[in-house]
Amino acid sequence: MRRKQTLELHPIGVIHSPYKDRGETPYQGCKSDVISGIEVFKEFEEGLQDIEGFSHIMVIYWFHKSQGYHLLVKTPWDDIPHGLFATRSPHRPCPLGLTVVELVAREGNVLEVKGLDAIDGTPLLDIKPYIPGVEGKAAVKSGWLAGKLGKERT
Amino acid sequence: MRRKQTLELHPIGVIHSPYKDRGETPYQGCKSDVISGIEVFKEFEEGLQDIEGFSHIMVIYWFHKSQGYHLLVKTPWDDIPHGLFATRSPHRPCPLGLTVVELVAREGNVLEVKGLDAIDGTPLLDIKPYIPGVEGKAAVKSGWLAGKLGKERT
Numbered sequence: 001m002r003r004k005q006t007l008e009l010h011p012i013g014v015i016h017s018p019y020k021d022r023g024e025t026p027y028q029g030c031k032s033d034v035i036s037g038i039e040v041f042k043e044f045e046e047g048l049q050d051i052e053g054f055s056h057i058m059v060i061y062w063f064h065k066s067q068g069y070h071l072l073v074k075t076p077w078d079d080i081p082h083g084l085f086a087t088r089s090p091h092r093p094c095p096l097g098l099t100v101v102e103l104v105a106r107e108g109n110v111l112e113v114k115g116l117d118a119i120d121g122t123p124l125l126d127i128k129p130y131i132p133g134v135e136g137k138a139a140v141k142s143g144w145l146a147g148k149l150g151k152e153r154t
Numbered sequence: 155m156r157r158k159q160t161l162e163l164h165p166i167g168v169i170h171s172p173y174k175d176r177g178e179t180p181y182q183g184c185k186s187d188v189i190s191g192i193e194v195f196k197e198f199e200e201g202l203q204d205i206e207g208f209s210h211i212m213v214i215y216w217f218h219k220s221q222g223y224h225l226l227v228k229t230p231w232d233d234i235p236h237g238l239f240a241t242r243s244p245h246r247p248c249p250l251g252l253t254v255v256e257l258v259a260r261e262g263n264v265l266e267v268k269g270l271d272a273i274d275g276t277p278l279l280d281i282k283p284y285i286p287g288v289e290g291k292a293a294v295k296s297g298w299l300a301g302k303l304g305k306e307r308t
Contacts, residue, residue: 005164005165005277006162006163006164007162007163007164007216007277007279008160008163009159009160009161009162009163009248009250010158010159010161010162010247010248011159011161012248024202025187029206031270040239042228044225044227044239044247046225046237047225047226047237047238047239047240048235048237048239049225049226049237049242050235050237050240050305051237051239051297052297053240053295053296053297053298054240054295054296054297055291055294055295056291057239058216060163060248060250060252069194070199070201070203071203072200072201072203075205075282076226082203082204083200083201083202083203084206085179085194085198085202085204085205085211085282085283086201086202086203086204086205086207086208086279086283087283087286088282090272090284092165092280093198093280094163094164094165094166094280095200096163096214096215096250096279097244098212098214098252098265098282099176100209100288100289100291102291105183110256114302123159123161123295124158125161125248125250126239126246126247126250127218127239127253127277128239128242129240129241129242129269129296129297129299130291130294131242131299132291132294133296134254134289135254135289136290136294137209137210137254137256137284137286137290140210140284140290141208141209141210142207142208142285142286142287143204143205143207143208143283144204144284145207145283146207149239150299150305
């Protein structure tokens, strides 16, 4: 059966972050000025050619500290539980994280980025260029999250 | 060694698309009005609660027809090869696809979406809400791709 299919991935790098634990990451890392390092393993370095031209990149990583999931979850933004796929909870059937970050600098196989909320040691799976005409959407409705963002971890 | 680490995923659904083969997908599926169906397996349906409130969602899937990759690739947009991670080529070390799509309707465990360029039978890995204050970036530079988009498959 298709749903029992097993797909295998091997990380292409590792994320170096000042956040050592999930409890330390900000609720909205995208608004933070904290710099993280994205180390792409040397064997993949050639694949970074021309990445410097992009101000923003999309980083896909593995939530390696995530264990299990619930299909209805409470978030910091609301007292009402919402469907897992309508939230950004790290506890997901496929524990894939995705963050659009600002690319600050590149030193060989290491990218310095701003706005990444992954914790130190997170396995890196993929990097894609952020293209405003493709990912930037106008007239967007944010459902239950509308007007709720802004709360910060205290 | 970390780079030999194997991570396992199991699909949460399957994509039903009028595109039966890679050769049929438009270069810029995001601009297309074609409707695709995202079937989330019944066991995960509860996780879709409240997804209807979002006009756009991010869909992560498995490029199941992708075989191997090159670190430098030519794209339809340019005669010059670019680093794989500075392109959206489906042939990647971790064959993960990502598209921001418009959510048109939901019927139980099936989402109707516009702008998805995945082919029929693509394994679905994750769905996340698109949040304009998080994913929408201003003052973006698009590197080698700047001004090149617009070419269509003929």
